[in-house]
Amino acid sequence: MTSMPTAEAPQILASVRPTIAIVGRPNVGKSTLFNRITGTRQAITDGQPGITRDRIYGLAEWAGRRFTLVDTGGMVPRSVDEIETEVHAQAEIAVRDADLVVMLCDATEGLTGLDQEVGDMLRKRNQPCVLVLNKVDHPDSTRYDTSEFYRLGLGEPLTVSAATGRRSGDLLDAIVARFDKLGLGDGDEIREDEIRIVIAGRPNVGKSTLMNRLAGQSVSIVHDSPGTTRDATDIRIERNGRRYVLVDTAGQRRRSKINESVEYFSVLRASRNIERSHVVILLLDATEGVTVQDARIMNHVIDSGKAMLVAVNKWDLKSDRSADPDAPKADIEEYTRDMLHCFPFLRDFPWLFLSALTGRRASRCLDLAANVHAAATQRISTSELNRWVEGVTQRVDPSAGGKEVRLLYLTQVETAPPTFLVFCNRPDLVSNAYRRYVENELRKSFEFGGTPVRLVWRSTRSRQARKLGE
Numbered sequence: 001m002t003s004m005p006t007a008e009a010p011q012i013l014a015s016v017r018p019t020i021a022i023v024g025r026p027n028v029g030k031s032t033l034f035n036r037i038t039g040t041r042q043a044i045t046d047g048q049p050g051i052t053r054d055r056i057y058g059l060a061e062w063a064g065r066r067f068t069l070v071d072t073g074g075m076v077p078r079s080v081d082e083i084e085t086e087v088h089a090q091a092e093i094a095v096r097d098a099d100l101v102v103m104l105c106d107a108t109e110g111l112t113g114l115d116q117e118v119g120d121m122l123r124k125r126n127q128p129c130v131l132v133l134n135k136v137d138h139p140d141s142t143r144y145d146t147s148e149f150y151r152l153g154l155g156e157p158l159t160v161s162a163a164t165g166r167r168s169g170d171l172l173d174a175i176v177a178r179f180d181k182l183g184l185g186d187g188d189e190i191r192e193d194e195i196r197i198v199i200a201g202r203p204n205v206g207k208s209t210l211m212n213r214l215a216g217q218s219v220s221i222v223h224d225s226p227g228t229t230r231d232a233t234d235i236r237i238e239r240n241g242r243r244y245v246l247v248d249t250a251g252q253r254r255r256s257k258i259n260e261s262v263e264y265f266s267v268l269r270a271s272r273n274i275e276r277s278h279v280v281i282l283l284l285d286a287t288e289g290v291t292v293q294d295a296r297i298m299n300h301v302i303d304s305g306k307a308m309l310v311a312v313n314k315w316d317l318k319s320d321r322s323a324d325p326d327a328p329k330a331d332i333e334e335y336t337r338d339m340l341h342c343f344p345f346l347r348d349f350p351w352l353f354l355s356a357l358t359g360r361r362a363s364r365c366l367d368l369a370a371n372v373h374a375a376a377t378q379r380i381s382t383s384e385l386n387r388w389v390e391g392v393t394q395r396v397d398p399s400a401g402g403k404e405v406r407l408l409y410l411t412q413v414e415t416a417p418p419t420f421l422v423f424c425n426r427p428d429l430v431s432n433a434y435r436r437y438v439e440n441e442l443r444k445s446f447e448f449g450g451t452p453v454r455l456v457w458r459s460t461r462s463r464q465a466r467k468l469g470e
């Protein structure tokens, strides 16, 4: 029996290429296959009634190769239903952005007209594609008439049962073999000396304007994934001797032209770009206050564990005194206070008030991005942490309810985001307030402004127990 690939926590992955999109008409089993391969399910839902897509992108690994899988909405070409049409349009874009497409059909229903239309679209685009027939649950494949699917012109179909997992390992082998054929490497080649930045924000906050403003200083434009037809464009810029990459600028420009009423696609795109980046610039509109959509994007960025800065755009409109460098300070304080009241967690991130349109303070984004990146990637030695934890526990004793609680030691196991294991004799007795205290002290003592920090509490007893059991 083949073991299924494991899904990884996205924040640990620096790269998520290549990308595979699963497409097909509704009900062929796209979500089932997606779940089978990624092994996890985490809801990203859209607030709009009528559309609730569960998680639409996931990270997976097979035979040591990592990739991103995208579960597109069902493709219904020429539908008159507004939502179906939109979902179809979004799936088309997902297809265009994918390195490889899995075209899924239902073997038990035979080839349908809709399958043919989707297949035609893929063939016309010369899209690298694997044809897969799902719901082949029974080992006796002669029960299924697969011959008609050759008519799609997409090559020899593979058969799987997404529901039972039958032959899904063979499918993954085929996918990995295609990566090699297409020259797709294992993930992005992220250069260590470059800081990859993505600008996240709802439509109209000024993402494209800021991109263009920053790109004005660009040193080169890089088309990624050589050998494929993707048109994503990263822009490499240099400032104060440092290199930055603005991730997926083309997507950003393109996006403003398409209808973003279906939120899930924006979330998908943003997710992918966030995964590919080191630093997220969370862009807000000074004139509009924070919307539900902003809050959702914010949560998404926080969950991703990426370093972040909060950039409040259109500040030129907020204060007609903006020409006077001292005057807007009161406005800034008021705005910040109101925001922190609603979103207290934003206090851990640096703020910038700018105008992408006039360019005022826009390039400060880059300096702040460098700062938060440095915070996210720093490593604190275990000996330093041990000295530190002594002071922390002396100031406030973790013991609770008459029971002795001791923090034995801390060790940093990851950067970006900085992640610490806290070994404790009784983590079950440590209150949330105490956990917050430790995190806050850690932030205060070391330079963690602009990055999430994760503390994982471990019991020393279970650790010893595990050791004994080894």
Ligand code: GDP
Binding pocket: 024, 025, 026, 027, 028, 029, 030, 031, 032, 033, 074, 134, 135, 136, 137, 160, 161, 162, 163, 164
């Ligand atoms: P999607 O609309 O393409 O995402 O399809 P879903 O994943 O929601 O699946 C549609 C239906 O087909 C569900 O009732 C699934 O349980 C069923 N299904 C999916 N995969 C298989 C399979 O391999 N075998 C069988 N028998 N049913 C399946």
Ligand code: GDP
Binding pocket: 201, 202, 203, 204, 205, 206, 207, 208, 209, 210, 252, 256, 313, 314, 315, 316, 317, 354, 355, 356, 357, 358
């Ligand atoms: P996107 O959808 O987030 O990419 O937003 P755009 O960059 O397309 O900007 C939306 C609108 O806001 C455009 O009309 C821009 O000219 C305007 N805009 C962007 N930044 C600023 C700014 O700093 N000040 C003002 N006054 N308008 C801005």
